[in-house]
Amino acid sequence: MTSVQRAMPVAAPPGVKVDFNSVPAPANYVPGLGRGATGFTTRSDIGPARMAPGMPSEGGEQAGPAPPSQAQLAQAQRNKEENEDTTLDDSKFDEFMGNDAGALANTGEYDQDDKDADDVWAQIDSHMDNRRRERRESRLKDEIEKYRIENPKITEQFADIKRKLAEISNDEWEGIPDIGDYSMKNKNKRPQFYSPAPDSLLATAAARNEKDTSIGISSSLDGLKTPAGGLETPGGATTNLTEIGKGRRTVIGLNLDRMADSVNGQTVVDPKGYLTDLKSMKLSSDAEIGDIKRARTLLKSVTNTNPKHAPGWVAAARLEELAGKLAEARQLLQRGCELCPTSEDIWLESARLQSPENGRAILARGVAAIPTSVKLWLQASRLEADDRSKSRVLRKALEKIPTSVRLWKAAVELVNEDDARIMLNRAVECCPQHTELWLALARLESYENSKKVLNRARQAIPTEPAIWITAAKLEEAQGNAHRVVKLIENAIKSLANNSVVIDRDSWLKEAEGAERSQPPLVATCHAIVAAVIGLGIEDMDRKRTWVADAEEMQKRGSIETARAILAHARDTFKTKKGLWRRSAQLEKAHGTHESLDALLRDAVKYCPQAEVLWLMAAKEQWLGGHVDVAREILSAAFAANPDSEGIWLAAFKLEFENREPERARALLARARDNPAASTPRVWMKSAVVERELGDHAAERRLLLEAMTRFPDFDKLHLMLGQLEERQNNLEAARQAFQSGRARCMHSIALWRAAATLEWKANSGSRARALLEQARLKNAANEHLWLAAVRTEQQLGGAGSKGADALMARALQECPTSGLLWAEAVAMAPRPQRRNKSVDALKRCNDDPHIIAAVAQLFWNDRKVDKARSWFNRSVTLAADLGDFWAQYYKFEVQHGTPEQQQAVVARCVAAEPHHGERWQRISKNPVNAHMPVMDILDLVVRDLDRPAPV
Template sequence: MSGPGHGVPSAAEVNAAHAAKKHFVGMPAPLGYVAGVGRGATGFTTRSDIGPAREASDVSDDRHAPPPKKPRKHDDDEEVDLNESNYDEFAGYGGSLVGKARNRKQRLGNAREKYTPMTDAMLAKSMGGQSVSAIDPKSGLASALPGTASGMLTPSGDLDLRKIGQARNTLMDLKLKQSSDSVSGQTVVDPKGYLTDLQSMIPTYGGDINDVKKARLLLKSIRETNPNHPPAWIASARLEEVTGKIQAARNLIMKGTEVCPKSEDVWLEAARLQTPEIAKACVAQAVAEIPMAVRLWMKAADLEQEDKSKKKVFRKALERIPNSVKLWKAAVELENPEDARILLARAVECCPASTELWMALARLETYENARKVLNTAREHNPTDRTIWISAAKLEEANGNDKMVQKIVDRAIAALSASGVEINKEFWMKDAMDSEKGGSIMTCQAIIKAVIGVGVDEEDRKETWLEDAESCINQQANECARAIFAHALSVFPKKKSIWLRAAYFEKSHGTRESLESLLQQAVQHCPQAEVLWLMGAKSKWLANDVPAARSILSLAFQANPNSEEIWLAAVKLESENNEYDRARKLLTRARDSKKGAPTARVYMKSAKLEWELDALKTALKLVEEGLEKYDDFDKLWMMKAQILQALKKIEAARDTFGVAVKRCPQSVPLWRLAARLELDQNNTTKARSIIEKARLRNSRNPELWLEAVRIEREKGTKEQALALMARALQECPTSGILWAEAIFMENKPQRKSKSVEALKKCEHDPNVLLAVARLFWSERKVEKCRDWMTRTVKLEPDLGDSWVNYYKFELLHGTLDQQEDIKKRCIASEPKHGELWCKYSKDIRYWKESIEFFLLMAAKDLKPPQ
């Protein structure tokens, strides 16, 4: 027991003793003090400590301020966490037995020895073939690399990447040498193929592996639920094949052959997945299980390398399946003609319904035997039209032309009697195939037999012309010729059919075929002037001028008052230098009793004299013509131009003044009148004339274009642009205006302008030509050529297109391309186009050819800028 008497101190004494030893006892805790924090405890704060909630703008409470930061220690003093959670009974604080033995400077030194790897961008450049020899020191990489220590920095401070590459190669060589065999000295690593080996280890499937797992589980469930379902085994095998597990695929499919031994598809899949030798054994087992499977026998033959082995397989197959046409055809293809004939003789016995086998046998037999074969084939296949067509081809090939039409007609009758529908489209296709095979008479006989099938009587003409056009588009010219022949036999008096047939012969036939057709045409349609003229022109182009005169003479007899025939005769004589003959013909034509005194006859009369430089005579003839035909604008134009040639400017001006009053709707008259004033530097007068013309002829694009060009020539670009804007508002679908507007824009805006032009007038040749010239100005050769081709196809009569195309090929094409454009232009005989008519209408070149105009215009044409 303790008590006062036993020397035990009282409570007051203890407190006094504590007070003497600890000066803080009984004093309030300092701010921020947390009891037990030095022994691992964590502080916490309650609502009673901080009081009620305060606004963010309230004055802070200094009682709960954070503890002050400790002063920074010297670098040699390392700060150690003395928390009990960091204490280890063996290693002490911080996990180190030596405590503060490591110096901070040493650790910092070791940290500075770390290397920074190269960036992905630099690696990508090196892989892409770009040469990067140094790193920009400002990029921050140079400071992180050990430049001075490794000796790889250039004197300027940049990193030499070539030395890095050399060091890398040296290191790789060293590693390869280290991996060599110590006994034989040979390397166990292929230095050239190790990347290939790594590539082969990469799986080929690039999809989500989770999808593969789901598919694998699903297919497994299907196989377990319905093991006799072949598609499940095939799909499972293909899944493994796609993911690169070929052996697993083989194992699965072989298991499928065990479960589904009667499935042809499973066996074929198994043969596909196996190696060739194993595939042979697999197919052998398959045909044992399914001996009637044709595809398995075909696969077995495909797996054989030698024809002898293939033949053996096919013969075994035919023993099992003698009625398989596919097997017979494959077997015949491996034989020589004699053995094939014997084999086919047996084949048609086993497969009498196969038309192909009968046809093949007939081709290998002699003429007499082939006829017997086809007759037998027709007995076995009474509803097959191809046997009849083959019989017709056989007769044609052996010169028995009379039988061809009879066989085709008999075929139509026999098939109709057997209840077979005569399908016109099928027979037309057979006719085209016969033409391609060289059986022209068979083709024509088929056309004649079926062209009227299913066509109403009132629709025959239009339908047959459409059929002929369809054949022409498919390059079946003989079929088209046969259609025209049949149509003309039914409608011999139809001028339109004769014309279509004549144009067809002109484009796709020979001169002889054209002239023969025209001779028949004028006999049936003697009043068709154009047919006479085509015949005369054909003879003239063949340099047979007497024959051309003879045709025109016959044409005069049939059409005594025909203006076209008179003028054609005049042209024939004048272009063959028979000027006296031409003058006499024109004199007779102007005679009201014997000829055709029309306005064009007077114009041609005056033009001939003008061409022969007899200007006064020409002027007299023009005035005579104007007395009778004062509303014919071309006579007024000729008079004014002849006066200009005679240097009578005032008289020409007066002529234009009268002319525009008599012919106010003639746009060329207004334009020529304005051009006369421009040539005399009377710009204001020219503007006035065009303004009057626009008032008389509203919405006329040619007059608007003339007004725009007047301003452009005088240098008032702003006024020209304003006029063009008004013109496009009034004539929004005018190709000539849009074509001009494109090149009035500055180069950056031309493309957008061309797009707008194509939207407004997509099929206008002037716009297409402008777009082609735009590509030409941008040096886009192939695009320009494509658009030029499109332009001349759309409108071959536009001479400007041919001139631009030829000039383009002169600069960018080959000699063959240039000659091709020239020939196509001559064949098209263009007559229109502003640039083209500048030369073709020039009186000085009245005797020149189309080739001359093409070369002359192309020489003066400047490439677009």
């Protein structure tokens, strides 16, 4: 038996199918060896002591693989059947896991409980995933934003530059120079030289391309061509094409002149602009032409079906006019006028499409057909050339329609005053129920006749309020203001008796009209307000409603009406100090000094306990230069309010500002002796007086005594520390600030003053520690964060990363602080300031600090108009902040006119600002005491170039 035969398996038992792929290979089996394949075998395949296949053994026989046994074949068959059952048997399909049950599919049973448990765990996983989703998405968003910030796109880096392109004008864009060719591709080429062509060459080329504009025709019989290129004719004449062109232009001009349809000196076709008109003509599309055809068919059906329907003829004519067929439109309207002679519209439309002469003729036929048509008569008068002809047409119309108010008005407008008076007398007889005619006649008559006319009008129309109001205006215009009030009262009674509902708002509008007349009729305005202001208002709502009405009138500019409303309210509520105060503010803004003084004297008479009214009266006298009168008012105020702190301090300020420190010292001494008036502010002002006089010992003594009485008043500690600082007693000043912080932990001014003291003493670390401690004690305070940021800037220099990090923390804790956002805009690099300002405006849009910061950006970009607008907005929102006025004034000094600069100064003086970091630092300096607002403004403008205070 050969080796190949020994390698073959023994035949399987009958009925058993052998899977040879699952039978293990015999020992020493080499694939393909039986069919003569000559592969190679290494020592690792046969081993150190293995004989190669086909080699004779020691017994002289060849060694070969042992055939598989019957047990091996049966086991292979069972493995194959099990594999087939596992993979192909549908009865064993798992309803939960399918055929992909895995290696452990047959190790246990997967029932409904297992599925329910898996569902529960899947729901838990889904719930936990949803809980973490927001955090995960937020983290992913932050990472993306951080990546975009660290790796900005090219478009984002040049975004601010691209925005400026929108402001470039067309001239600037066209003026941008060409960059030229700076490439190296043509640098190594030799320069090209050009030689001018000779004249002979140019002449030859010109002769070759020359075209002759004449055709010569010879008269010879041989038919030869002439040198000119023409043909000889019996006359020997030549035809010039240039002359032919001129003749054609002449013919076109004649045709245009013939096409000109003269309508009263006007032409339908303009010969000079004919080509331009052709270019501007709108060419109708096929769809539009189709629509016109369909509409023409439809309207033709309408006119044929109902020829007496005038709107159908009008619509058909307008369609033809739209299509450009004016003649067809006129013909349609002519037929319509014949078939519908009683329609006003068709006559008016026909006259509109005709020339003025033809239109007058058509309207004459129209008024003959419809003699009572006011529209036709008015249109006929408009077509006349002069006023005399128009008046003649209107008189004929009034003969036909004497009750038409429109015709009477039109006729009166065309005549002089005397004829108008005659016509209006006739008009009021024909139309007695029309108020306008009565009032027009009253305006033209004399005073006595006007009264008679108005009396007749009142009898004819007893329910018309305008007649009564006109009568009141007439009396006031004649100087009879005392009759106005009685007349308005009688008007209200008469109208009420005639069942007329008095509309309060309408009467108030009449009062505003009387105020705006020239000259203003103040008495009529006040009488109307007094008569109707209380109508339809509940007693409990009167004061609130009247104040709202006065504010609304003041906004609309009706000052006299507002003054009358407040006067009536004061007469009703005499002891309401709020009404007196509003009235005083109105008089101060729009009245005179005398009227304000009289009002305040009445105010303190009815409200003697109102300190604010006494103080306003004294201040107005002081500002007017009447210091003695102001002292008298304050003396009366002392008598009425002996224990009032405000009056004591007002008297002190009056003497102090008028350079009377001794009298101010005496007043404050009396106030300190008065138990009711001995307040912390009185003691503080006493120390201010001593500081003004230069008595530092007395100032220290007063402050120490005041601190024993009022230990929780932080300004006393602050003034003591500042006193020691001015005396160069730094340790004493530090101790004063420390004791003040212990007593007044939430006083921001004390914390900042202490930090400033340490900074001036070259102890930046202590200043930083103090501000850190202050922020721990007073969370979310924008002033402390701002001081810390500025301290960090001064310690680390411009662009300090520590200052930027601190500002980021500050904005997180105070996200709506305009003060911090304005500082952040100023700290940002120049390319990023625009984006930073946009973020600031989104956070706090109407904050004056942000508005001023944006104005500063526009100023830096030389956008003068925008900067002026934003500066104006900032001082309007916060007129009490002097820093904004200084910035605005400095801007106007650089870019404004002298008038604009003076306007800013005047507004600043009127506003009297008291706050602002730089403003307070300069105005509260003892050196600058008693300095007027204008001088302080100049000092603050100079201080703007210095670093901001800590």
